[in-house]
Amino acid sequence: MxxxxxxxxxxxxxxxxxxxxxxxxxxxxSLFASEVPATAAAVFTRNQVxxxxxxxxxxxxxxxxxxxxxxxxxxxxxGTGEExxxxxxxxxxxxxxxxxIDESLVLMxxxxxxxxxxxxxxxxxxxxxxxESLQEDPMVGARGIMTTDTHPKALSVSAGAATITVxxxxxxxxxxxxxxxxxYVFTDAExxxxxxxxxxxxxVDDTFNMxxxxxxxxxxxTCAVLANGLAGPVDEEVFTAALREVCVAMTETMxxxxxxxxxxxxxxxxxxxxxxxARVVAKSLVNSPLVKTMVFGGDPNVGRILxxxxxCFACRVDPGRIGASICGIPVLDxxxxxxxxxxxxxxxLEGDPVDITVDLGLGGGSARAWGCDLTPGxxxxxxxxxxx
Amino acid sequence: MxxxxxxxxxxxxxxxxxxxxxxxxxxxxSLFASEVPATAAAVFTRNQVxxxxxxxxxxxxxxxxxxxxxxxxxxxxxGTGEExxxxxxxxxxxxxxxxxIDESLVLMxxxxxxxxxxxxxxxxxxxxxxxESLQEDPMVGARGIMTTDTHPKALSVSAGAATITVxxxxxxxxxxxxxxxxxYVFTDAExxxxxxxxxxxxxVDDTFNMxxxxxxxxxxxTCAVLANGLAGPVDEEVFTAALREVCVAMTETMxxxxxxxxxxxxxxxxxxxxxxxARVVAKSLVNSPLVKTMVFGGDPNVGRILxxxxxCFACRVDPGRIGASICGIPVLDxxxxxxxxxxxxxxxLEGDPVDITVDLGLGGGSARAWGCDLTPGxxxxxxxxxxx
Numbered sequence: 125m126x127x128x129x130x131x132x133x134x135x136x137x138x139x140x141x142x143x144x145x146x147x148x149x150x151x152x153x154s155l156f157a158s159e160v161p162a163t164a165a166a167v168f169t170r171n172q173v174x175x176x177x178x179x180x181x182x183x184x185x186x187x188x189x190x191x192x193x194x195x196x197x198x199x200x201x202x203g204t205g206e207e208x209x210x211x212x213x214x215x216x217x218x219x220x221x222x223x224x225i226d227e228s229l230v231l232m233x234x235x236x237x238x239x240x241x242x243x244x245x246x247x248x249x250x251x252x253x254x255x256e257s258l259q260e261d262p263m264v265g266a267r268g269i270m271t272t273d274t275h276p277k278a279l280s281v282s283a284g285a286a287t288i289t290v291x292x293x294x295x296x297x298x299x300x301x302x303x304x305x306x307x308y309v310f311t312d313a314e315x316x317x318x319x320x321x322x323x324x325x326x327x328v329d330d331t332f333n334m335x336x337x338x339x340x341x342x343x344x345x346t347c348a349v350l351a352n353g354l355a356g357p358v359d360e361e362v363f364t365a366a367l368r369e370v371c372v373a374m375t376e377t378m379x380x381x382x383x384x385x386x387x388x389x390x391x392x393x394x395x396x397x398x399x400x401x402a403r404v405v406a407k408s409l410v411n412s413p414l415v416k417t418m419v420f421g422g423d424p425n426v427g428r429i430l431x432x433x434x435x436c437f438a439c440r441v442d443p444g445r446i447g448a449s450i451c452g453i454p455v456l457d458x459x460x461x462x463x464x465x466x467x468x469x470x471x472x473l474e475g476d477p478v479d480i481t482v483d484l485g486l487g488g489g490s491a492r493a494w495g496c497d498l499t500p501g502x503x504x505x506x507x508x509x510x511x512x
Numbered sequence: 513m514x515x516x517x518x519x520x521x522x523x524x525x526x527x528x529x530x531x532x533x534x535x536x537x538x539x540x541x542s543l544f545a546s547e548v549p550a551t552a553a554a555v556f557t558r559n560q561v562x563x564x565x566x567x568x569x570x571x572x573x574x575x576x577x578x579x580x581x582x583x584x585x586x587x588x589x590x591g592t593g594e595e596x597x598x599x600x601x602x603x604x605x606x607x608x609x610x611x612x613i614d615e616s617l618v619l620m621x622x623x624x625x626x627x628x629x630x631x632x633x634x635x636x637x638x639x640x641x642x643x644e645s646l647q648e649d650p651m652v653g654a655r656g657i658m659t660t661d662t663h664p665k666a667l668s669v670s671a672g673a674a675t676i677t678v679x680x681x682x683x684x685x686x687x688x689x690x691x692x693x694x695x696y697v698f699t700d701a702e703x704x705x706x707x708x709x710x711x712x713x714x715x716v717d718d719t720f721n722m723x724x725x726x727x728x729x730x731x732x733x734t735c736a737v738l739a740n741g742l743a744g745p746v747d748e749e750v751f752t753a754a755l756r757e758v759c760v761a762m763t764e765t766m767x768x769x770x771x772x773x774x775x776x777x778x779x780x781x782x783x784x785x786x787x788x789x790a791r792v793v794a795k796s797l798v799n800s801p802l803v804k805t806m807v808f809g810g811d812p813n814v815g816r817i818l819x820x821x822x823x824c825f826a827c828r829v830d831p832g833r834i835g836a837s838i839c840g841i842p843v844l845d846x847x848x849x850x851x852x853x854x855x856x857x858x859x860x861l862e863g864d865p866v867d868i869t870v871d872l873g874l875g876g877g878s879a880r881a882w883g884c885d886l887t888p889g890x891x892x893x894x895x896x897x898x899x900x
Contacts, residue, residue: 172829173822173847203818205832205848238815239849343819414894421895427626430591431731434561441560444593459561460593461627500888506802507809 125369131262131280134287134312135354136160138258139265144250146198146236146243153247154268155254156291156308157192157223162352164190165321166231167328169345176201176208176242177232180216181346184231188317190350191229193308194219195269196236196247197293202343203239211244218248222255233306233346235271235293262291262310269293269306272505277377283366286313286355290370294335294378305378307332307347307371313363314353323364324349331371334403334493335379336410379494380476384501387476388494389419394481396489401439403491408432409480410495420497422473424466426455433482445485451478458485513757519650519668522675522700523742524548526646527653532638534586534624534631541635542656543642544679544696545580545611550740552578553709554619555716557733564589564596564630565620568604569734572619576705578738579617581696582607583657584624584635585681590731591627599632606636610643621694621734623659623681650679650698657681657694660893665765671754674701674743678758682723682766693766695720695735695759701751702741711752712737719759722791722881723767724798767882768864772889775864776882777807782869784877789827791879796820797868798883807866808885812857814843821870833873839866846873 133139136159146152166185168178184190194215201208212232220227234242266276273293280289294305315323328347380388391409396402409415412432418425429448433441448456451472455464472478478497521527524547534540554573556566572578582603589596600620608615622630654664661681668677682693703711716735768776779797784790797803800820806813817836821829836844839860843852860866866885 170825171819171822172825172827173818173831173834200815203815203831203844203847203849205846237813238818239844240815343815343822413890417891417894420891423895425625427588427591427628427731430561430626431559434559434731437558437560439560443561443591446561456591456627458593459591461591498891500891502801503805503808503886503888503891506805507811 125281125366127373128280131278131289132287133260133262133289134310136312136352137289137310138260139262140254140257140259141264141268142250142254145246146196151268152197153250153254154195154265155192155219155251155258156265156310157258158350158352160352160354161189161191161229162350163188163315163317163320164348164350165317165324166346166348167325169343171343173203173343175234175344176204176212177234178344178346179209180212181231184228187228189229190231190348191225192219192223193231193233193348195233195306197269197271198236199234199240199242200236200238200344201234201242204241208242211242214244215247218251222251231348233344235269235306235344238343262289266291272383274381277374279370279373279377281366281370283311283313283363284358286311286358288366288370290374292374292378305332305345307374309349309367311349311351312353312355313351313358314356315351315363319360320349320351323367327364327368327371331368331375334406334491335375336407336493336495375494379496382496383505384499385496386499387419387478387497389416389478389480389496390492390494392479392481392490392492393484394490395484395486397440397487398489399491402489404439405433405436405482405484406491406493408436409482410493413498416495416498419473419478420499422470424450424455424469424473426450426461429456429480429482430459440486441484442486447483447485449481513669513754515761516668519666519677520675521648521650521677522698524700524740525677525698526648527650528642528645528647529652529656530638530642533634534584539656540585541638541642542583542653543580543607543639543646544653544698545646546738546740548740548742549577549579549617550738551576551703551705551708552736552738553705553712554734554736555713557731559731561591561731563622563732564592564600565622566732566734567597568600569619572616575616577617578619578736579613580607580611581619581621581736583621583694585657585659586624587622587628587630588624588626588732589622589630592629596630599630602632603635606639610639619736621732623657623694623732626731650677654679660771662769665762667758667761667765669754669758671699671701671751672746674699674746676754676758678762680762680766693720693733695762697737697755699737699739700741700743701739701746702744703739703751707748708737708739711755715752715756715759719756719763722794722879723763724795724881724883763882767884770884771893772887773884774887775807775866775885777804777866777868777884778880778882780867780869780878780880781872782878783872783874785828785875786877787879790877792824792827793821793870793872794879794881796824797870798881801886804883804886807861808887810858810861812838812843812854812861814838814849817844817868817870818847828874829872830874835871835873837869
């Protein structure tokens, strides 16, 4: 499977972006719309202080039907109480009115600073013109949803006669449950809503949910899929495989653009007691500040891999069976550091991606997780985020 | 209760430190000894890839009796297999021989790089002279156990007629279970071994185990207590209160000296469903990179407090009841940002300590956790640690 270059929308989908005044420059509002209603599914953050759009989105998605998504950046509309919920609904209603569709068909998302009121009137004023300017390039919509992302993110791939396009943002506050990120999947495949929900959860579980930039779970995470059916039915296996591939690629794109990141870190764990424990160990490695700084420093302080495995208290671990490699070079064997070529590993740590594989030598459980190195850039970004 | 200034040892305890050649400069080997055998208790890391000294130490402590502790820095003797265990025992035996006591009475610890062999022969050569140079200042012993600590750490306090002295190191790889740290408690109080074990676990649980610098649990964490009885029995409540106070103070000393830290962050959670949930929420805040960078940036991006509470998936959280304050200034009320004085909070965030209190408004559970801000210094330190 190859990704379309440049990415393109499936039949019937268009988008637009504008600067409505939440930010000082760039884009801060995007609208995505299908020309016909689509079946839809979505997963949201597990954070217990969810944003107002999450509260409204969970209600909306029950019907399994959407036609548009409206997203603003800069202000997340989280920690804003009842008034926040009212403004989220007003944002959706304004988009629906501008598009001439029912407001139950518009999902809204907000991303940005937590705890400040959403200036929804700026969004309401901007929406009629935005709905008039819908066009074919998904990268335009990707621009309006960026926060600390260094570039807009859209990918598309074929799935039989259909196309699957993912438009996403995500750079920090990423420990998906769902990921601290927004991802919208558009397809012209015809997929029934309950199947779409099942497929989405299955794919997200192994892709976006295995991405972590900083262990902080956002209050706004959303991944929604809209299937407008204009390309007719697609074999479920073909559709699922294509969706998985494009979501893996988007996960890697986000990992590589993690706040301040200089490299994507991809951790593959095998030989775990079971799949669940493999996931825990893989996440422990991508989340360990000492593993992340080892990668940034290009310094093969590989004992930190043992530490990060050993701190998975609830998993079965036998130190004498742990093996590990960095970009294919074995660095640990039966729990002991090998006499590897340090210069070679140093060079590989400076490349991208940095692949760390760990074999626990116990059973058949395996998993993969994605993250990035930890650099002064992450701190600069987040120490100054609110004021900027 | 006041701490002794300078700190001093209880009756019968002495220590010495030297440079035996593991490091290039400074001190890398410390010996602590009592003139008579002491009752003893210890808690060790929960990391499942424990260092060789932990494996041996768990055996030794079963007898509830110790007379000396020998500690090297620079090399942790972790991930070194059976040979590592042999070298840990050799290190203890060499110290026992130098002191003329049984080797079952010597606890050994090693801290430093993981996964490289311990040059134990350098330690063996140095021990006779070290045992000859025992002296009265606990700060001397504190110097030999430092890794990335910026200063040696010892504190002492009176407990009735007895003295309690804690000598510790700890700067990074700190998420105590036990803490990524070494702490040795010396007292001349007479305390029976089983009571000592119970009191130590109780106090450590609320002090060192509530400290986190970076979520990474060391493979070498050790907290041991030696009570040589030379001051006779002390009322248990008095002893426990004094031990708690000195351990809180040492926890704060270590938090403040967290790698790269510019300030100690102290999080107090009240109103949780129960004490266990309060601990989880308090730890979530001290461990959140986005809360830590908010403190470093001096930027009152207080919505991140909501995020860090909300990602405690297994705890009861009601967003509409969450209140929070920073250094006494209320910043969140019933889940919504208050209209606080931003300039005042900015100024407080630049001070030390930074006290964050969160009230969940649900029940009677409370807890306190300690950590520090996240700065570029942490990354510099850990990106270059192994090579340095």
